[in-house]
Amino acid sequence: MTYDVIIIGAGITGAMTAYKLARCKLRTLVLEKGSDIASGATRANSAIVHAGYDAVPGTLKGKLGVDGSRQVGEIARRLNVPYKNCGSFVCAFDEKDEEHIKMLYDRGVANGVPDMRIIRGEKLFEMEPNLSRACTAALYAPSAGIVCPWTLATAVSEVASLNGADFVFNFAVSGVSENADGSLTVTDGKTGYSARYVVNAAGVGADKIVEGDIWPEGEDKPVRINPRRGEYVLLDSEMGGIARHTLFVCPSEKGKGILVSPTAHGNIIVGPNANEVSDPDDTSVTPEGIAEISAGARKIMPDINLRTAITQFAGVRPTPVCRSKDYCIVRSKKFPSRLLHAAGIESPGLASSPAVADYVVGILGEMGLELIPDPDFRDERPPVRRFKEMSDEEKRLAIASDPAWGRIICRCETITEGEIIDAIRRPLGARDLDGVKRRVRAGMGRCQGGFCSPRVTAILARELGADMYDITKKGPGSEILMRPSK
Amino acid sequence: MQGKEPFFRRVPSPANIKIITSMDKLVIIGGGPAGLAAAVAACDAGVAANDILVLERDDSLGGILNQCIHAGFGLHLFGEELSGPEYAGRFIRQLRERGIPYVTDAMVLSLTPDRIVSYVSPKDGFVRLQASAVVLATGCRERTRGQIGIPGTRPAGVFTAGSAQRFVNIENRMPGSRVVILGSGDIGLIMARRLTLEGAKVECVAEVMNYCGGLARNVAQCLNDFDIPLYLSHTVTDIVGKKRVEGVKIAEVDENRNPIKSTEYYVPCDTLLLSVGLIPENEIAKSAGITLDRVTSGAVVDQNNQTSVPGVFACGNALQVHDLVDNVTLEAQNAGKSAAAYVSGSPAPSVCYKTAPADNVRYVVPQKIAAGGSGDIKLSFRVTGTVRGCETVVKCGGTELKRIKKRVVTPGEMESVTIKASDVKGDVTVAVEKK
Numbered sequence: 001m002t003y004d005v006i007i008i009g010a011g012i013t014g015a016m017t018a019y020k021l022a023r024c025k026l027r028t029l030v031l032e033k034g035s036d037i038a039s040g041a042t043r044a045n046s047a048i049v050h051a052g053y054d055a056v057p058g059t060l061k062g063k064l065g066v067d068g069s070r071q072v073g074e075i076a077r078r079l080n081v082p083y084k085n086c087g088s089f090v091c092a093f094d095e096k097d098e099e100h101i102k103m104l105y106d107r108g109v110a111n112g113v114p115d116m117r118i119i120r121g122e123k124l125f126e127m128e129p130n131l132s133r134a135c136t137a138a139l140y141a142p143s144a145g146i147v148c149p150w151t152l153a154t155a156v157s158e159v160a161s162l163n164g165a166d167f168v169f170n171f172a173v174s175g176v177s178e179n180a181d182g183s184l185t186v187t188d189g190k191t192g193y194s195a196r197y198v199v200n201a202a203g204v205g206a207d208k209i210v211e212g213d214i215w216p217e218g219e220d221k222p223v224r225i226n227p228r229r230g231e232y233v234l235l236d237s238e239m240g241g242i243a244r245h246t247l248f249v250c251p252s253e254k255g256k257g258i259l260v261s262p263t264a265h266g267n268i269i270v271g272p273n274a275n276e277v278s279d280p281d282d283t284s285v286t287p288e289g290i291a292e293i294s295a296g297a298r299k300i301m302p303d304i305n306l307r308t309a310i311t312q313f314a315g316v317r318p319t320p321v322c323r324s325k326d327y328c329i330v331r332s333k334k335f336p337s338r339l340l341h342a343a344g345i346e347s348p349g350l351a352s353s354p355a356v357a358d359y360v361v362g363i364l365g366e367m368g369l370e371l372i373p374d375p376d377f378r379d380e381r382p383p384v385r386r387f388k389e390m391s392d393e394e395k396r397l398a399i400a401s402d403p404a405w406g407r408i409i410c411r412c413e414t415i416t417e418g419e420i421i422d423a424i425r426r427p428l429g430a431r432d433l434d435g436v437k438r439r440v441r442a443g444m445g446r447c448q449g450g451f452c453s454p455r456v457t458a459i460l461a462r463e464l465g466a467d468m469y470d471i472t473k474k475g476p477g478s479e480i481l482m483r484p485s486k
Numbered sequence: 487m488q489g490k491e492p493f494f495r496r497v498p499s500p501a502n503i504k505i506i507t508s509m510d511k512l513v514i515i516g517g518g519p520a521g522l523a524a525a526v527a528a529c530d531a532g533v534a535a536n537d538i539l540v541l542e543r544d545d546s547l548g549g550i551l552n553q554c555i556h557a558g559f560g561l562h563l564f565g566e567e568l569s570g571p572e573y574a575g576r577f578i579r580q581l582r583e584r585g586i587p588y589v590t591d592a593m594v595l596s597l598t599p600d601r602i603v604s605y606v607s608p609k610d611g612f613v614r615l616q617a618s619a620v621v622l623a624t625g626c627r628e629r630t631r632g633q634i635g636i637p638g639t640r641p642a643g644v645f646t647a648g649s650a651q652r653f654v655n656i657e658n659r660m661p662g663s664r665v666v667i668l669g670s671g672d673i674g675l676i677m678a679r680r681l682t683l684e685g686a687k688v689e690c691v692a693e694v695m696n697y698c699g700g701l702a703r704n705v706a707q708c709l710n711d712f713d714i715p716l717y718l719s720h721t722v723t724d725i726v727g728k729k730r731v732e733g734v735k736i737a738e739v740d741e742n743r744n745p746i747k748s749t750e751y752y753v754p755c756d757t758l759l760l761s762v763g764l765i766p767e768n769e770i771a772k773s774a775g776i777t778l779d780r781v782t783s784g785a786v787v788d789q790n791n792q793t794s795v796p797g798v799f800a801c802g803n804a805l806q807v808h809d810l811v812d813n814v815t816l817e818a819q820n821a822g823k824s825a826a827a828y829v830s831g832s833p834a835p836s837v838c839y840k841t842a843p844a845d846n847v848r849y850v851v852p853q854k855i856a857a858g859g860s861g862d863i864k865l866s867f868r869v870t871g872t873v874r875g876c877e878t879v880v881k882c883g884g885t886e887l888k889r890i891k892k893r894v895v896t897p898g899e900m901e902s903v904t905i906k907a908s909d910v911k912g913d914v915t916v917a918v919e920k921k
Contacts, residue, residue, distance in 0.1 A: 310633065408606065416606075451649070483663075
């Protein structure tokens with residue numbers, strides 16, 4: 001069978017593209033190297049929905065950022081994705097910084113960012129009481145927000161799946177070849193899938209799908225994707241109130257600067273730094289990195305208590321090595337009428353993603369893909385019920401209808417067995433511990449799974465009809481248990 | 487009705503919300519060793535069994551003892567070496583003999599300052615009730631990798647010692663075959679032996695401090711007897727492996743606990759167990775606005791185990807992390823007795839003195855002493871570092887209440903000293919003086 005479209009990568013770019021294509025009468029397949037949606041850069045990033053003032057006007061980043069940011073809010077509300085329109089500050093600490101935020105303000109105006117203003121003096125601390133008193137002014141962008149990136153990617157994938165898109169996981173693409181009829185076959189070396197059109201949304205691996213093939217106009221050589229690691233520290237929700245807005249600093253010679261932000265789940269995130277790494281899967285954290293982040297956080301917020309950290313993690317961003325420093329959404333050199341690269345979607349890739357997907361779909365249309373609206377398309381996913389957010393009466397009713405909703409499995413985040421079962425049984429449901437953790441937050445709290453991971457492992461085994469030995473943390477090779485005890 | 491306030495008061499439900507409030511009890515939160523002992527003691531002190539309710543969040547009573555299948559429990563209290571389940575079993579039997587009701591799979595979601603308890607369970611659904619008194623016996627949780635910030639990747643194969651213990655002893659499944667243990671807490675030491683007996687190779691136990699976190703007897707019986715090395719002043723500096731742990735790097739640390747790079751070496755292994763400390767579970771206490779001690783992370787209590795919220799008592803590992811379950815039981819019995827006195831209408835203490843740690847002492851529990859009490863008061867404390875040839879000195883104002891010779895005290899072993907309540911006329915300090 002030949003698909004209309006194959007999307008390589010189920011990160012936010014691939015997932016959003018599948019979501020947008022699901023509106024049309026098309027057969028779509030998403031191939032993902034990891035064991036779940038959002039296994040790469042979408043798994044670990046700042047989770048910020050940038051307002052769109054950073055990008056140079058006229059670039060793709062500049063064009064897509066503002067629309068994407070607005071759409072993320074809409075999609076999140078429609079599909080019940082944790083999202084908060086918290087607004088952002090870019091903080092200035094000296095005259096040079098103040099010039100910088102003025103420049104960002106002008107860029108924002110050109111890009112169409114709504115309602116920005118520069119805040120000074122006492123007003124700053126009224127709005128953000130724990131902000132460093134050394135801060136002299138800030139660019140305030142009320143349209144900025146925070147979102148749960150993997151829930152966003154999972155939610156739009158669920159919609160795509162319910163509307164007919166297929167997803168294959170643990171499929172690491174090794175090559176793309178042309179068939180006699182002009183269609184392309186995407187292979188992992190063992191099996192292959194064919195499609196009339198292919199979208200390369202492979203994130204940090206995008207330049208390896210077809211070597212030397214991402215070559216936008218105006219570049220003197222094909223674009224390489226540099227894995228750039230960013231480390232983060234996540235603080236306990238007891239620190240949750242310390243920051244009300246996403247707080248950026250101005251970039252300096254030392255780097256882009258560390259941000260402090262609330263998360264959509266009520267924690268505080270601090271980070272990232274930026275280090276080029278040779279291995280695109282190198283998500284290790286380093287003592288030096290954590291020290292750098294901690295120092296950066298204290299610059300913005302001197303009273304922040306980093307001893308409330310519940311975890312540290314790192315994500316690897318796909319930084320394009322090119323002159324434009326822009327997204328590389330370009331047709332293939334080798335298969336120009338069949339393969340479209342959506343590569344180098346680094347920050348603000350999460351915020352831009354719906355607009356990036358619209359742009360990708362538009363180019364696919366130009367390439368010849370028939371975009372006939374599907375009247376049966378339904379922009380919804382099965383309801384997500386979160387026990388913790390229910391009223392007492394809703395809790396009572398939920399347990400009355402299914403006792404599994406009265407059994408708390410994750411104590412720290414108050415996650416019930418009912419929610420975990422739902423996470424497994426949903427479309428594109430969880431298959432491993434990390435899958436459960438990302439969908440319902442079991443194991444995401446202060447004990448980091450100490451109590452619940454044995455229980456979640458047992459529930460996964462029961463629900464999947466598997467043995468506990470087959471249950472993994474994050475796909476084959478990450479099995480939790482080894483053998484029976486004596 | 488006249489005179490005494492009704493033992494239990496039903497909570498009026500907000501409009502349109504029907505909440506079951508039929509179970510009106512002296513609520514004991516936690517059915518582990520502390521909760522069980524508190525319930526039995528409250529009953530024996532005169533509270534009718536049916537007016538007590540034990541809420542346990544696991545599927546059976548006994549708490550963490552259920553997975554502690556090794557011996558060594560009860561030496562002090564029963565003069566016998568019992569396994570964890572046997573020790574718990576004795577109290578579960580006492581609970582059943584008295585007919586004290588309990589609910590398992592019951593998770594308390596909140597406690598208000600006026601002692602309204604909300605809990606859920608598959609059987610009872612959502613329940614909200616007014617308690618006459620509450621005993622917090624919620625135990626503790628293990629510190630995690632995130633809290634100590636071990637660098638490296640995030641593969642499968644990193645477990646807290648307690649979750650590994652559950653996998654081995656409850657699920658009968660081995661979490662690994664070649665193991666490094668970070669931290670010398672008692673559970674880590676016990677698991678070193680347990681995993682060795684199950685055929686795993688335990689490479690070493692690394693401890694960042696210059697003293698062992700667990701009991702000396704566990705070092706002898708769990709490490710020395712099995713030739714498992716204990717490296718003091720060492721820590722794990724890196725975790726290697728993308729999907730499953732492939733190895734860890736270990737380095738010696740300097741006096742500030744910073745790794746010395748030149749001493750770093752690589753140990754291939756598939757599993758890293760963490761036994762790096764326990765933290766009292768006090769989310770419910772926080773929801774009730776109970777004052778917590780920054781050092782113990784447990785509630786601030788008086789000698790009756792009463793917290794800053796009247797009628798709410800705390801005991802066991804939720805109050806302070808214990809080494810021996812026998813001490814948990816004794817503390818919980820005191821809490822249960824006090825809760826019984828509270829519901830029978832004993833007046834609340836009007837004046838409270840403070841206790842405070844002095845030289846070489848990290849904390850003292852109880853943190854307060856209600857004036858005008860009678861009987862003995864046991865002060866529990868831990869020291870800041872190992873001291874040899876010393877004396878425990880308790881002072882009240884300028885008066886020395888007690889002086890006891892000690893051969894050696896270590897931070898890994900809880901110390902205690904008993905004073906007479908009638909001697910306490912002001913704030914009390916506990917010091918360990920080097921001789």
